[in-house]
Amino acid sequence: MENILGRVLPEYIEGYGEVKPFSGAFNNLGIKSKKQVSVKCVAPSDVKLVESIKEALIKCEIKDGMTVSFHHHLRNGDYVLNMVMDEIAKMGIKDIRVAASSIFPVHAPLVEHIKNGVVTGIYANYMSGPVAEAVSRGLLKYPAIMHTHGGRARAIESGDLKIDIAFIAAPTCDEYGNINGVYGPSACGSLGYAIPDAMYAGRVVAITDNLVAYPACPIEISQEYVDYIVKVDSIGDPKGIVSGTTKITKDPVGLKIAKMATEVIEASGLLKDGFSFQTGAGGISLAVAKYVRDVMKKNGIKGSFAAGGITGYIVDMFEEGLFEALFDVQCFDLKAVESYRRNVAHQGMSASLYGNPHNKGAVVNRLDVMILGATEIDVNFNVNVTTGSDGVIMGGSGGHSDTAAGSKLAIVVTKLLKGRLPIVVDKVTTVTTPGETVDVIVTERGIAVNPRRQDLLEKLKETNLPIMTIEELKKLAENMVGTPEKIEFDDKVVAVVEYRDGTVIDVVRKVKE
């Protein structure tokens, strides 16, 4: 069958089930139910602190076929997922589904577990590195399921994603399970992605390298959700956890794109008092923050909030009074961690609060402007951030689709050519984010506005910005580098790309070898 975007999907996928085709970004709202959670009650005399991960696994009654979950605040410095999976493998358990909010190169040992049948399924909002390559090569028994950040929270809350045991990497924890991310050698700040796991998993295990006296305040995840606590030597490598200083790119082409994107924001009329904004942590996206900051300072604009993963740069803007508050689902550097610890208005948010379409209103719905990246964008404004130019998985939505859907103005910033490949194409390899939620694409050679946004187009025509149609933009790129040959795929589905509402927006097929 085909979904509304014309993507060909199987009706049923082994290991996934029946496919609900994507039918539009806002077509699946209405009344929704949350799942019931069973709780193993704790008596006053019970002790939650256990000796080892193995003991926790035994107490949680780990068995074949279970789903275990992890969160990715420790990013490429995370030790927890590998420690737990190694223990599970040693115990001879098989057929485990790993529900990790994101998977990074540090999780390479998972590939062995995939090969020997310990791991047969993966849920992730983003994956890069050896695991993503292994999935793309078809090594995983069942197709990986790719969520959005908000979609994962939705899936957990609704019961679509049933977590048997959640493992919380806890930078600081007490013996009764109160957790925070702001203290300890592996401090990572907000624990927003772990919150749905803690609230809805069958069992919750906190793994910490900083066990402190009860109570571990400030409490981000509280004792009422946590079954067991394990103390280990280290939960992560600080070098991989924080990206260090977040620097503005010096690449003149990137800066030009960022400057033009800022002019688009100005022309939209949204950059005024009460402005709300989100952007990514690197490259062109962060450079947009720099130019937005300049305009806000110059014109004395006082914004409402900035949201998302928070960088030191956004903290600077907050501390300069350019924003009243920050909504933080994960901290990208130590400056953000420090600010999150100190400032009450630097507010933590759960993945559900951030982007779940099936709650009573997510923060993304309150965003004026969102700056997004793209690996490819097609003439219908559909964006791919899941697969690379070789068809191999190298990312995923993360918050891409959530923020695009929620924000008033979703701007894709990208170079028109990357590594001699045109970024604007007839049809993207994989649809991550539907074109109906993307308003404008800004490249160094031209800006294209989604025809759905005639209001914005009219405003931009008043400027000196190089406005053109997306077809013209595509032609411009092709005139320079030609049209690349199509990648050939097998029929085998290696990943299912779920939209934030749980419908299937696309599938990733195995690349022909």
Next chain:
Amino acid sequence: MKLRRTMLFMPGNNPGMIQNASILGADSVILDLEDAVSIDEKDAARMLVRNALSTLDFSGCEVVVRINSIQSDFGYDDLNVIARVKPDAILVPKATSDDIEEIDEILSIIEREEGFKLGSIKLFPLVETAIGLENIRETILASKRNIGVLLGAEDLTADMGIKRTREGNEIFYARNRVASICKAYKIDAIDTPFADVNDVEGLIEDTKRAKAIGMTGKAAINPRQIDYIHEVFSPSMEEIMYAKRVLKAKEEALKEGKGVFSLDGKMVDAPIIQRAENIILKAKLAGIIRE
């Protein structure tokens, strides 16, 4: 009128940079085959620049190629290859009147052979020696192709045996001479680049100094310098608003049949009107105001 507030130098052997030359916002780009390219890469750079000129769309950005001196082993080959793909202009290093005359002749032959309009490839002499500075008038008069002079202060101060400083007092005379003679012959006077790309304040001050004595634009060696230079060389909003008022007052005076008129209590005469028209034209060319 062509705006040349900035002329951005780019190495002629860097395909990634050349590909993006036209989108960085400079009014002109100078693809460099001379100092930016080591001896063993001269041939490759020449071919790269030739191919770039014949395939890429520089979309309105003026393309100038700095060839090697025709006194060197590479200059003639540079000229012969590059002129055939018709750059807007050739930047001639350490230019003398003899060099310019000879290049003019060669260009005329190539233009005839290639069917280009005679005289369509322009020239920029680069003044970077004491003798070049003193003979600048003859150099300009050596060819009608000359559309501007670029002052190269690093080589000039080296030739003079004096120290190049952030303040640039040592090139005060050179700047004045270039600015004055260029104005006399109605061609552009392009100031030397500011070498410290991280010193924004220094760049802005240096650009202001150059503009104050009549230089019409400035060479840049990094795309990040472009906006700052443009800021200095573009008319300010205040200037534009005043110019608009002058022109409006002029129109009204014409309607009323007045030859002389005043604005804000001051008499407006021909030079003020000329200046106002120039400001509006520059503002339009710079994209500050719309047509």
